[in-house]
Amino acid sequence: MSSITQPSDRITYTGDELQFELTRLFGHKAFQGSQQTVISQVMAGIDTIAVMPTGAGKSLCYQFPAMLLPGTTVVISPLIALMKDQYDSLPADVYERTTFINSTLEIDALNQRMSEILDGRYKLVYCAPERLRQQPFIDALRRAKISLLVVDEAHCVSMWGHDFRPDYLFLGKCLPLLGHPTLLALTATATPEIRDEIAGQLGRKLQPVVASVFRSNLFYEVETLDDKEQKLRRLLEICKEEKGTGVIYARSRESCEQLAAALRRAGVQAAHYHAGMSPDERTATQENFMLDRVRIIVATIAFGMGIDKSNVRLIVHFSPPDTLEGYVQESGRAGRDGRRSRCVLFMTAGDKSNLTRWKRQGQLKLEELRAIYKELARIVPQGRTHYVNLDELERAAGSALGKQFDSTTVRVAVSLLERVGLIVRHFDAPRTATVTVTNQGETADAPQLALFRDAALLQANRPARVDIAAMGQSLDMAPDGIEQLLLGWQEHGWVRYRSERRDPVIERLRPPLDVAGAINNMLRLQDEAQQHQISQMMTYATANRCRHVILAAHLGEKIGACETNCDYCAPPEGRAAPQAKEARSLPANPGQIIVECLLSFPFNVGKPSLVRALMGSAASNVTAQRVKHFGALEAAAAGSIERAIDDLADAGYVAFFESEEGFKLLRVANKAEQGVPDGAVSLKPKRQPKPLKQEREERQPRDRAARQDRPFTRLVLEPEEERPPTPQEADLFERLKAWRRVVANRQNLPPYIIFHDKTLWAIARARPQTEEEFLAVRGVGQNHLTRYGSELFELIAGE
Numbered sequence: 067m068s069s070i071t072q073p074s075d076r077i078t079y080t081g082d083e084l085q086f087e088l089t090r091l092f093g094h095k096a097f098q099g100s101q102q103t104v105i106s107q108v109m110a111g112i113d114t115i116a117v118m119p120t121g122a123g124k125s126l127c128y129q130f131p132a133m134l135l136p137g138t139t140v141v142i143s144p145l146i147a148l149m150k151d152q153y154d155s156l157p158a159d160v161y162e163r164t165t166f167i168n169s170t171l172e173i174d175a176l177n178q179r180m181s182e183i184l185d186g187r188y189k190l191v192y193c194a195p196e197r198l199r200q201q202p203f204i205d206a207l208r209r210a211k212i213s214l215l216v217v218d219e220a221h222c223v224s225m226w227g228h229d230f231r232p233d234y235l236f237l238g239k240c241l242p243l244l245g246h247p248t249l250l251a252l253t254a255t256a257t258p259e260i261r262d263e264i265a266g267q268l269g270r271k272l273q274p275v276v277a278s279v280f281r282s283n284l285f286y287e288v289e290t291l292d293d294k295e296q297k298l299r300r301l302l303e304i305c306k307e308e309k310g311t312g313v314i315y316a317r318s319r320e321s322c323e324q325l326a327a328a329l330r331r332a333g334v335q336a337a338h339y340h341a342g343m344s345p346d347e348r349t350a351t352q353e354n355f356m357l358d359r360v361r362i363i364v365a366t367i368a369f370g371m372g373i374d375k376s377n378v379r380l381i382v383h384f385s386p387p388d389t390l391e392g393y394v395q396e397s398g399r400a401g402r403d404g405r406r407s408r409c410v411l412f413m414t415a416g417d418k419s420n421l422t423r424w425k426r427q428g429q430l431k432l433e434e435l436r437a438i439y440k441e442l443a444r445i446v447p448q449g450r451t452h453y454v455n456l457d458e459l460e461r462a463a464g465s466a467l468g469k470q471f472d473s474t475t476v477r478v479a480v481s482l483l484e485r486v487g488l489i490v491r492h493f494d495a496p497r498t499a500t501v502t503v504t505n506q507g508e509t510a511d512a513p514q515l516a517l518f519r520d521a522a523l524l525q526a527n528r529p530a531r532v533d534i535a536a537m538g539q540s541l542d543m544a545p546d547g548i549e550q551l552l553l554g555w556q557e558h559g560w561v562r563y564r565s566e567r568r569d570p571v572i573e574r575l576r577p578p579l580d581v582a583g584a585i586n587n588m589l590r591l592q593d594e595a596q597q598h599q600i601s602q603m604m605t606y607a608t609a610n611r612c613r614h615v616i617l618a619a620h621l622g623e624k625i626g627a628c629e630t631n632c633d634y635c636a637p638p639e640g641r642a643a644p645q646a647k648e649a650r651s652l653p654a655n656p657g658q659i660i661v662e663c664l665l666s667f668p669f670n671v672g673k674p675s676l677v678r679a680l681m682g683s684a685a686s687n688v689t690a691q692r693v694k695h696f697g698a699l700e701a702a703a704a705g706s707i708e709r710a711i712d713d714l715a716d717a718g719y720v721a722f723f724e725s726e727e728g729f730k731l732l733r734v735a736n737k738a739e740q741g742v743p744d745g746a747v748s749l750k751p752k753r754q755p756k757p758l759k760q761e762r763e764e765r766q767p768r769d770r771a772a773r774q775d776r777p778f779t780r781l782v783l784e785p786e787e788e789r790p791p792t793p794q795e796a797d798l799f800e801r802l803k804a805w806r807r808v809v810a811n812r813q814n815l816p817p818y819i820i821f822h823d824k825t826l827w828a829i830a831r832a833r834p835q836t837e838e839e840f841l842a843v844r845g846v847g848q849n850h851l852t853r854y855g856s857e858l859f860e861l862i863a864g865e
Contacts, residue, residue: 120398220251286613287633310379507560657742666694
C-alpha cells in the first residue's frame with residue numbers, strides 16, 4: 067500500500083528555501099551526495115528506500131524533513147546506543163524539538179514524554195521497534211499525526227539479511243494504524259534482493275535512491291596467512307605500523323581479551339570490548355577510545371553501532387565476518403571524516419570451514435523449533451489467544467532439550483512459526499491495568515462499556531486495578547482486544563486508563579496442510595542463504611580483481627576499477643609475502659619438556675597458558691626470557707600438546723588443582739622428580755597449511771601521488787574561515803567533539819550546552835596554550851575556562 071499523505075498536504079519549498087533552512091538548522095552550506103534527492107522525495111510524500119554508505123549522512127535525510135513537515139516524524143532505531151548517539155549529535159534548535167522513547171526511561175518520564183508528543187512539542191521521536199507492539203504508543207502517535215515513519219537500519223527487516231530483528235516484521239502492520247504516513251527506509255548495506263524483501267515486508271512500493279558504495283579514501287586489502295598464530299604476529303605489525311586509532315573485530319569474547327592483551331604486551335595501547343563486560347566497563351572503554359586514551363579497540367561486531375568516531379584509521383577483521391554486507395558496514399566505520407584509512411581482512415585456509423561451522427551452530431534447528439512450539443501449545447490452546455512470557459518460554463523449551471537458549475533464538479523461532487501459519491503474534495498487552503470510569507462513562511450509551519464496568523465491579527471516579535486476562539475470559543475477547551476498547555473509551559472521555567507490565571499475546575492457529583514441509587523448506591532456504599553468503603565472502607577474499615568493484619557489484623552497483631585504493635589495483639610497496647617461521651623439530655622427550663617448562667613458570671598457570679608458552683605463541687603472557695623451553699613445541703599441534711598434558715596428569719607427573727578464585731591450574735607432581743621417561747607422551751605435528759595462491763601478476767606502476775590523502779570533507783559545521791582545515795586541525799576538532807560528548811553524558815546535558823561546533827572549530831584552529839589565549843577564542847567565556855579549561859589544555863597538549 068502506498069502512502070496517502072499527499073504533496074498538497076505539505077508546504078512546498080524551493081531549492082533556495084531548502085538551502086536556507088539547511089544552513090539555519092544544521093549549519094551546513096550544501097547537501098552532499100544523494101541527500102537532496104532523498105529529502106526531495108520525502109518532502110513530496112514519496113515512499114523511499116535509500117541505500118547510502120556509512121558516513122554519507124543518512125540521518126540528515128530524516129532530521130531535516132522532520133523540522134519542516136507538518137506533524138511528527140518517528141524514527142525506528144534498533145539500538146539504544148545508536149539512538150542516543152544520533153540524539154546527542156543534533157544541533158540546538160533540532161535537539162529541543164526531539165525526544166526518544168526506549169527502555170531506559172522510568173515510567174513517570176515515559177508518561178511525561180508521551181503527553182508532550184501528543185501536545186505537539188516534538189517534531190522528531192526516536193523509538194525502538196518493539197515499542198510499536200504497544201497499542202497505547204501507536205494510539206498516541208496516531209493522535210499526534212505522523213507525517214513520516216523512518217525505518218533506520220532497514221536491512222533488519224530481512225530474515226535472510228545479516229542483522230535480522232523479528233520486531234521489524236511488525237512495522238508493516240502498524241502503518242495503517244498510524245494513518246499511512248510517508249515511509250523512508252534507510253540502510254548502508256542492502257543488495258537488490260534485500261531491497262525488494264524490505265519493500266515486501268513493509269507492504270509499500272519504495273522508490274530507491276542508491277548512493278555509490280565506493281569510498282575513495284578507504285584502502286581495502288586481504289592478507290592470506292597460514293594460521294591463527296601468523297594472524298596474530300601480522301596484527302601486531304600492522305597496529306605498530308598504523309599510528310591512528312583502530313578497531314580490530316574478533317569473533318569471540320575470549321579472542322577479544324587475548325588479542326588486546328597481546329597488543330598491550332607489544333606496547334600498543336589496546337582494550338577489549340564485548341557484551342560480557344559490565345555496563346560501567348563498556349562505558350569506560352568507549353570513553354577512553356573516544357578520547358584517544360586507548361588507540362586500539364578489539365571488539366565483537368556489537369562495537370561500532372552508535373560510536374560516532376569519524377577519525378578511525380584502521381579496521382582489521384581478524385576472522386572473516388558472516389556476510390559481505392556485514393563487512394561493508396563494519397569496514398565502512400573507518401575514515402568517516404573523508405581521510406585515507408585502511409581496511410584489512412585476514413584469511414587462512416581453514417576460515418571457510420570455520421565460518422560454515424559457526425553459522426550452522428547459530429542456525430535454528432528443527433528440534434529447537436519443535437520444542438518451542440510444543441511449549442507454546444501447552445500455554446495457548448488451539449484457536450485461542452493467550453499471554454506468553456518469552457523468558458519463561460525460553461527456559462522451558464531449553465530445559466526440554468537440556469540446553470540453554472538465548473532470547474534471540476526464541477524470538478526468531480516465534481517469527482518463523484508465524485511465517486508458516488502456525489501462530490499469530492498480536493500487540494503486546496498488559497496483564498493488569500488501572501481503570502477509572504468517569505461521569506461521562508457512567509451515563510454513556512455503550513453496551514460493551516457497561517458489560518466491562520459490571521464485570522470489573524467499577525464505580526464512577528474510583529480507580530480500580532483490573533485483571534485484563536479475566537476480563538478477556540468474561541467478555542470472550544483477546545487481551546489486546548480489551549486494551550483496544552479501553553483506549554477507544556479513553557479517547558471518548560469515558561474512562562481513564564493506565565496499563566502495567568506487558569507480555570506478548572499469541573494466537574495459536576489450526577496447523578495448515580503440509581506445515582512440516584513448509585518448516586523444512588524454510589530451514590533449508592535459511593541454510594542455503596547462509597552458504598551463499600559464505601561463498602560471497604570467500605569470493606571477495608580470493609578474487610583477482612578490484613576489491614571495490616566486488617563490493618559495489620554485491621550491492622547492485624557497477625563501477626570501474628579503483629586503480630589506487632585496494633591491494634589488487636595497487637599492491638602495497640615493499641611488503642614481502644608473510645613467511646611461516648621455520649619451526650623446530652619435535653623433541654625426543656616432549657613429556658620432560660612440558661614438565662620443565664611448567665616448573666620454570668614464576669606463577670601458577672592453567673593448561674591454555676602452558677600450551678601457548680610451549681608453542682612460542684605471540685599471545686603468550688610470558689617470553690623466552692622468563693620460562694624454560696619457550697617455543698620448544700611449536701612444531702606440534704595445539705590440541706596434541708593439550709592431550710599430552712592430560713596424559714601426564716593421568717600418569718601422575720603433573721596435577722590439576724583449583725585456586726581460591728575457582729581457576730583450574732597446574733603444578734608439577736612429586737613423581738616428576740625422577741624425570742619423565744621417553745615415550746610417556748607423544749605429539750602430532752602441525753598439519754601443513756595448504757599452499758598459498760601464486761603471487762598476483764605484476765601490474766603497471768601507478769601514480770603514487772594519487773594514493774595520498776583525499777581532499778578533506780565532512781558533514782559537520784564548517785569553520786568560519788574560507789580555507790579548508792588542515793588535517794591536524796580536523797583531528798583536534800574530532801577529539802574535541804569526542805570530549806564534548808563524554809562530558810555531556812556525564813552531566814546529562816545536550817552537547818551543544820557544553821560548546822557549539824563553531825566554538826570547537828575555533829579552538830581547533832587557535833590551539834590555545836594559556837588562559838588568555840583560551841578566553842580570546844570566540845564563544846569561550848570565564849565559566850568555560852573554570853569548568854573545562856584544565857581538561858582542554860591537557861587534551862590539546864596531548865596531540
